[in-house]
Amino acid sequence: MTTFGLETAQISRLASAVVSRHDAVLDDAGAAEIFARASWTGIAEPGDGVAGVLVSHIGAPRALTALIEGWKPDRLGAVLIEAGGDSVSSRDLSLALDRWRPRLVSNAAISALRQAALVSSRLLLPDDPLWPQGFADLGVHAPLALWLRGVNDAVGSLGTSIALVGARAATGYGEHMAMEFGAGLSDRRICVVSGAAYGIDGMVHRAALASGGLTVAFLAGGVDRFYPSGHDALLQRISTVGAVMSELPCGSPPTKWRFLQRNRLIAASSRATVVIEAGHRSGSLNTAAHASSVGRPLGAVPGPVTSPSSAGCHRLIREFDATCVTTVDEVVELAGGLLGDSPTELDLPYAGEGDRLPPEQLRVLDALSVRAARTSIDIARRAGIATTTAEGVLGMLQLDGLATENDSGWRKTK
Template identity: 60%
Template sequence: MTLFGLDEAAVAGLAEGVRPSHAPRAGMEPGLAGEVFARAAWTCIAEPGDGTAGVLVDRLGAGPALAAVLEPGSPGRLAARVGATGVPEGFAEELGQALQRWRPRLSAGEVTRCLQQAARVGARLALPGDEVWPAGVDDLGRNAPLALWWRGTAPALASLANSIALVGARAATGYGEHVAMESSAGLVDRGFTIVSGAAYGIDGMAHRAALASSGLTVAFLAGGVDRFYPSGHDALLGRIVAAGAVVSELPCGAAPTKWRFLQRNRLIAASSAATIVLEAGWRSGSLNTAGHAAALGRPLGAVPGPVTSPTSAGCHRLIREYDAVCVTTAAEMAELVGDRVVQVPLDFPGDSETGARGGAPGRGERTSDQIRVFDALSARSPRTVHDVARRAGLSVAAVQGALGGLDLEGAARERETGWVRAST
């Protein structure tokens, strides 16, 4: 029996390199090896939060779903295999568009390389049902991750059920960083794990304070766990790997993009018991994380700041318009972890389905396809529509539509050999 053109021995050898010894399954039997390889393949094929992939894998299983995508055939036949019960209306059409996104990325070589690189850097692949799997991400439904790559200590990953996310502005003020330090240390003292995104500013301070207090901290990345981002936090992320955990749903080698940062935010919110925004501007990306937390029914808190400070305007907006709880101390943050459910206004600045928006909605806001296509373009090297489609994980038709909008916006230009980002 082969999988993706590889025999069982090759699949088992690749899978063994990314499975930790603490996994609840014994050994590396062929069935498990195939599951590991197939889910690793799906992290290479589908972009984070791809709901169509989620439905397909949930109904058929990761291996059979991968085999079905590799087989020629109409989307209608594949949709019929999934079954009619509980499948969204128009799923066959949705599946047809998804196949156009996935098939350009179907490469056994790419999956092999990502597994080999993961083994080299000591990365592991967590599957749903593992002891270290953060159960909170399952609340994302069809948009839940199919697998999670991670580096670090198993206890840190397993502690996410008792964690609080501290997020905020990259361009943090001294006030914001002081609040982050005090809050993180205080929550660690109360037994909580600190979750954040390893960015500059508030995120970095939250991680540092947790480590300084001998606590557990988990960083969710928007790229592969083998390439730390931002590069200025290499040392910090190395310390987190040693004492906590670094997690991503993207395979080793994957580059962080704006779209992937927005998708990463949903994991921060879903994996944590509560989310606190410590400092944020009016259109801060932290509001996207807050939107996911509220949409999932997670407690949401915001720290007030000076009314004259633009870096606290987003926090004040959350408190005034979106029912976030005003919190000022670690004790008040810890109190949020209870049965409180935040009601989400329909126009909340975050999209619970795709997380495509980075902040408050406004004029000229790009669609999720435009964000992904812009990320896939180069400012110097022209790229063909098919190349952009492969990089963005979109169909050719979707890329053509997005490029049209970006062209009108003046953000992209067509040259003789392809498309480039327009100079700004």
């Protein structure tokens, strides 16, 4: 007997190794659901709205079967409408199929599941009691599944958690405030959420751990390859007493685009988001924008008016109605919903190379290497877009001097 062209018994073994609930009785349908969800985390890039509509209305197994069997956009659209799903244009379905098919490799899902089992990672599905309820506010852009390393108590506490984020290039003042807030919230038995980056994020996690509190780190790559590498020991500790989570399968590298998408999970999973320290174009402002877009209270810590490292926080307070917070009590008050019912949506940039590029150009740039030449087909697969789209974007990047082509393929120029 086969499922998705593979032996059903093999799929059952792979799924059983990563099932989230150890008391769950896994039948063939349950195993197919786990395998399909695991596959979709590698086929579609984080936040893919078309994949979200498809999976939520016709189910992950049927959606994967449609992809394997090469259904045409019209057939897929008809099935989607019949299932009561939102109408998706034939053009959008066609583009989606073109960007998914290069990643339709059965060995990829099998390898991810095997690697997950090796590092004791579990796959959390949306129907699991531990699934963060805040993700519902992301709509069709919610994660299709979550890869998890950690304890259930930490995941279960996300509903009453607070996200603390900030710049990588933190000052002594910023690190002090991160320790104060991380430890203070932990003392009040409030889970602290962040992104495990250098600077503010790392200090927040360390403070929570030192206080014996719960902390959750969301990664922009697979949970089997902790990033940044300098925080390997920290993330190992978090995965032991807290939780490390990602919507990407094991083996997935972090990219700029995935960091941007990861930030929406930090914001949506928490009751409120506080930016502790941020420059004028800090990446943490992107998390603030996500928090605003899903209606979460937003706070910012003021700093010296002469400090460029606090310019982003001052901008949030001045231009985007963020609440000024200076103590742990004020942070807790913020999470109580006292900010108001209609927070201002933010449209702030992500700091770093390529921050002003359109999403598709940013993803293609992420897929390029300075040293190794890559074909347009390989670049499309890495970027999660159609090959024809990748070729067009590569031409634009070449005109902008960001990419160059030779007989071997394409390279990033810097």
